[in-house]
Amino acid sequence: MNSPKQWIARQSRDPFVKQRARDGYRSRAAYKLDDMQRRFSLIKRGAVVLDLGGAPGGWAQVAAKYAIKQSKPAPAAAEQSSPPAPTTRPPRAAATAGRVVSIDLLPIDPIPNVVCIQGDMTSPAVLATLQDAIRPAHGKASASSVAGSSSRPATTPFVDVVLSDMAHPFTGSRTADVARVIALCELALDVAERPEVLKRGGAFVCKFIQGEGDQELRQLLKSKFDKVAYEKPEASRSGSAEGYLVCLGYKRQTIA
Numbered sequence: 321m322n323s324p325k326q327w328i329a330r331q332s333r334d335p336f337v338k339q340r341a342r343d344g345y346r347s348r349a350a351y352k353l354d355d356m357q358r359r360f361s362l363i364k365r366g367a368v369v370l371d372l373g374g375a376p377g378g379w380a381q382v383a384a385k386y387a388i389k390q391s392k393p394a395p396a397a398a399e400q401s402s403p404p405a406p407t408t409r410p411p412r413a414a415a416t417a418g419r420v421v422s423i424d425l426l427p428i429d430p431i432p433n434v435v436c437i438q439g440d441m442t443s444p445a446v447l448a449t450l451q452d453a454i455r456p457a458h459g460k461a462s463a464s465s466v467a468g469s470s471s472r473p474a475t476t477p478f479v480d481v482v483l484s485d486m487a488h489p490f491t492g493s494r495t496a497d498v499a500r501v502i503a504l505c506e507l508a509l510d511v512a513e514r515p516e517v518l519k520r521g522g523a524f525v526c527k528f529i530q531g532e533g534d535q536e537l538r539q540l541l542k543s544k545f546d547k548v549a550y551e552k553p554e555a556s557r558s559g560s561a562e563g564y565l566v567c568l569g570y571k572r573q574t575i576a
């Protein structure tokens with residue numbers, strides 16, 4: 321984009337920009353994940369999803385749409401056919417299963433059923449917070465209030481899908497931009513490989529830019545997953561060199 325005028329013209333022609341407003345998504349990027357979801361069924365109902373580089377929140381909204389199961393409230397006591405309980409209790413609140421944890425350098429405005437964390441994925445403090453946030457049995461607790469809430473050991477992986485749409489603002493140097501995005505993919509993979517993160521058989525998606533080092537990244541991912549596919553979702557602009565690597569079937573080594 322050379323000028324604000326060109327940017328406005330492109331936005332007004334873009335069908336995803338109009339659709340985004342109708343669907344209530346935070347970003348048009350939401351359609352990229354939705355597209356990959358429809359092709360690969362990445363996120364199953366009840367899944368635990370880790371969304372890296374989540375701001376402003378389009379991917380987290382899509383992930384929550386697929387992962388979060390809203391169970392029906394239990395019937396009221398009066399509707400039950402079995403003998404009435406000694407006291408009449410109100411129906412149980414609808415429980416949710418599945419969890420989405422979204423992390424970004426930038427703040428993410430609250431999204432229903434998503435734990436939003438502001439922080440740098442390279443920071444050990446953020447990784448420690450993440451370890452608590454992905455654990456089950458903390459409901460809608462915020463990242464700051466979820467520590468130590470599970471009895472499962474820290475070496476048990478909890479996450480079904482790790483997504484990385486992490487990117488930095490482009491510098492204008494293609495070589496530098498490619499290297500920076502690939503470094504973020506490697507960072508996301510390191511996070512996924514932490515003992516408490518990606519389950520065996522889990523899925524991993526990362527955004528990259530085609531250029532020097534992308535073949536090595538692909539080879540690395542192929543050694544860790546059963547299947548690695550290159551995807552250019554329809555919502556990814558044709559003039560952009562970005563693409564996504566969709567990796568299925570994580571070959572986690574069993575911890576003795």
Ligand SMILES: C[S@@+](CC[C@H](N)C(=O)[O-])C[C@H]1O[C@@H](n2cnc3c(N)ncnc32)[C@H](O)[C@@H]1O
Nearest residue numbers: 347349373375376377378379425441485486487
């Ligand atoms: C393209 S945007 C993500 C859009 C998002 N997927 C959505 O659907 O709204 C890329 C994001 O990566 C984030 N990011 C880059 N490096 C990061 C890091 N080290 N830790 C956390 N987030 C990072 C940026 O702050 C930026 O918000």
